[in-house]
């Protein structure tokens with residue numbers, strides 16, 4: 001049986017790769033939307049990569065870690081795992097059928113797609129679905 005998480009939104013930490021491509025920026029916008037909708041808190045991946053002690057400690061206090069990567073290179077996932085964190089929910093934007101390019105034009109429906117995918121995954125983990 002899948003483990004249920006009773007965590008509060010402020011205990012759900014969201015990281016995105018925020019990479020320099022359309023899919024990296026879609027990952028960033030999806031994380032912003034999830035935070036603005038009160039699903040969780042958007043945290044700084046760069047602080048984890050930089051081993052900033054306060055951010056490491058704050059992340060240790062999180063109960064559910066969400067990571068959004070733009071593409072299979074998986075920079076957010078690798079950064080978190082390299083620092084010893086386990087990711088509870090994870091998505092790569094390209095896995096949702098969105099092709100990577102470097103024009104940095106992002107489409108609202110693509111952001112919606114990532115947000116809806118993660119909302120569903122998080123709700124299921126919290127026992128709401």
Ligand code: SF4
Nearest residue numbers: 017019024070071075
């Ligand atoms: S996961 Fe892909 S899009 Fe994101 S930072 Fe890495 S290479 Fe760029």
